[in-house]
Amino acid sequence: MKVVILAGGGGTRLFPLSRQDYPKQFLRLQGGKSLLAQTVERFLAVANPADMVVVTNQVYYHHVQTELRLCGALAAHILLEPAARNTAPAIALAARYCADVLGCGDEEVLFVSPSDHLISPVDGFVNAVKQAVEGAGQGKIVTLGVLPEKPETGYGYIQAGAPCHGGFAVTGFTEKPERSVAEAFLRQGNYYWNSGMYAMQIETVFAELKSHAPEIYNGVAESFEQSLARFEQMPSVSIDYAVAEKSDRGIVIPLSLFWSDIGSWDAIFDALTKDEEGNVLAGDCHAIDCHESLLMSNGRLVAGIGLTDTLVVETSDVIVVAQKGHSQKIKSLVEQLRGRGRREASEHPTQFRPWGKYTVLAEAPGYKVKHIVVTPGSQLSLQMHYHRSEHWIVLQGTACVTVDDQTRWIHENESLFVPKTARHRLSNPGKIPLEIIEVQNGSYLGEDDIVRFDDVYGRLSDGTGVCRHPELEPAK
Template sequence: MKVIILAGGGGSRLFPLSRTLFPKQFLKLNGEESLLAQTIARFLSVVNPADMVVVTNQEYVHLVRTELIAAKAQDAHILLEPVARNTAPAVAFAARYCLEQLGCRADEILYVTPSDHIVHPVDKFAANVRQVIELAKQGKVVTLGIQPDHPETGYGYIQAGQPFGEGFAVQSFCEKPDQKTAEVYLAAGNYYWNSGMFAFTIQCLMGELAAYQPAVYALAESSLAEMTANFTEMPNISLDYAIAEKSAELVMLPITAQWNDIGSWDAIYDVLDKDADGNAVKGDCMPIECSNTLILGHSRLIAGIGLEDILIVETDDVIVVAKKGESQKVKDLVCELKAKGRVEADEHTTVYRPWGFYTVLGTGPGYKMKKIVVNPGEILSLQMHYHRSEHWIVIGGTAKVTIGDTEQMVHENESIFVPQTTKHRLENPGRLPLQIIEVQNGSYLGEDDIVRFNDRYGRA
């Protein structure tokens, strides 16, 4: 069996913690591990890291590599989608990769999973995976469902039909319902939340694509190189719409483990520990006479007085306040921010790069200040800027700096000036993180004012 972990999505429902450049799967919401690292860890009792394929994109590849190291799964494979085309093309791409690069046979089982859910305990989940394997061996498309305990409007539903092995034949897939319909589903007893997890053999997947998605199938039947070159021709369609809602071979296995897709701040509230008044609080927060309220602080003191059923999430550049039950509308907020061209929709003040990260400390007309941290042994691209100059002050470590044809070492408490339109490069040759303060001056300070001439990470 190969586990296909989908980690290319840029979800917006957990804004302001989740941003386009740092989406939900990389957040640490319920402990010291990211959701992606937790996903990897719960499959390690079933398969080896070399049997995992993480499907992502170039923008997130350095974040994925970091999480694989954290999960002690460096041998897992990373497959980069040429462009985002939703889950059905991503899974077909992974299947072709498994056939060509991993030497899989047509009867190899693929277990497809999102990378941003919470599932526990691991032993119960591993037992469910083994049940899935037995169903998939019979040529079935297996999906996993969760017995609902309340009328949730944020999930799709699966209607269970006649028993089939350890699970049920699927009678229908249902879109996210309104409150009244969700109450009907809960009362009926045979509707399950759709977990987004699927399993099937490669042969079964290809047969279903041929029957229901010939455009995806045609590309999936070509070579990996051809599929990569022509990936933009893929339709933008989810696995649910492409196959699950149409297949006559679909069976559903109820999960006995606890599951939460934490797709909203209401769901985050549900999984966090709470005080005697039902408040879930993290960070420097002071709730006074508050009840059933979520307060997540980051960079400042947050005091709440007399709040009830309120959600407050703060980062160093955004504060979101919402009534409980309304957090699904956070996605609408992000769409509005994108429409207005607001940078907050896409990135935090701290932005991760393959070489390390930077944090924007302040900005104004004609200037921007950053703290830049370069990991040991890493090097930025050889680059130049048309519209700005830069002044670097080393506050930790030692920098190896190239400016024009000159190369020199810059030590702690020393500084150097980078003129406008001059080729330059920053490198950390030491064993400690290099920390510098960068002051930019110019008429335009956007991140797209970078001309790269040479780059270790393939961005030139």
């Protein structure tokens, strides 16, 4: 069995915490570990890291690598999609990768899972995975269906028929029904929430794509290299629409445990621990006469008075206040902000890099102030800027700094000035995180004013500030 984890989505339904450049699979909502790390750790009970394939994109590559390192799964394969094309093309590309690059046979079972769900207990989940793999070995498309607890309208539903291979034959799919329909499903008792997890053999993937989604099949029918080249021409469609809803091979294995796709702030509220008044308080929050509400702070004090059924989420640049039951409209909010050209719609105030992270503290025409954290043993690229100078002040740790032909050590409470067009590099040779304040001055302060000459993380520059990963370069 190979585990295929889909981690390329850039959802915005948890805005402002989740943004396009830092989606929810990397958020740490429970237990101090990201949703992606929790997903990987669940599968460690049934698969070695070397038998896992994480499908993502170039933008999230180093995020994924960092999370794999933190959960001891660096041996997992990272498969980069050339473009965002939904789950059906992603699964097709993963199947071709497993066949051509990993040398898997036609009968190898792929267990496909999203990377951003909460599931417990793990033991019950592992047993269901094993059942699903056994059914998939019989040429079936096996999905895990969650026993519904309420008439949820934000999930898709799977209708179960006659018993089959430890589960039930799938007789139908319904996507996000009206409440009255969801209530009827709950009463009938043979409907399950669609978890988005599937198990199927590689030959089943290709056969079903050939029958029901030939445009996708033709894109991956030959070799992995050709699949990459044709990927952007594939239609953007989910595996549900492309295959599962049309196939007669479907089986659903019931999951009777806690599961949430964390698809809205209402779902976050339902999943997290509450106080005696039914409130979820996360971060620096204080509540007076509040009931059944969520207050979440990511920096500043959030105080609520007399709130009922209210969601309040704070970040350094955005505060969202919503009535419970209306958080599905967050997506519309983000679309409106994006239409107005608002940076907040896509950029997180803290930007993560393979060497650490930075947060913009203040900016205005002519200057920008950042708080930069470099992890121990890491270094930034050797680079230069055409339009800005930089002044670095060390808050914690020791920095090794190269400016043109000179190398210096900068300690706490010391500073260094880097003039425009000077080649420079910052590194942390110490044992603790290096924290610095960076003050930029110049006529243009965009992140694309970076020319890289050397980079240990494989980010290349073409001289215009455009950086690429070498593994995505076309063959020459």
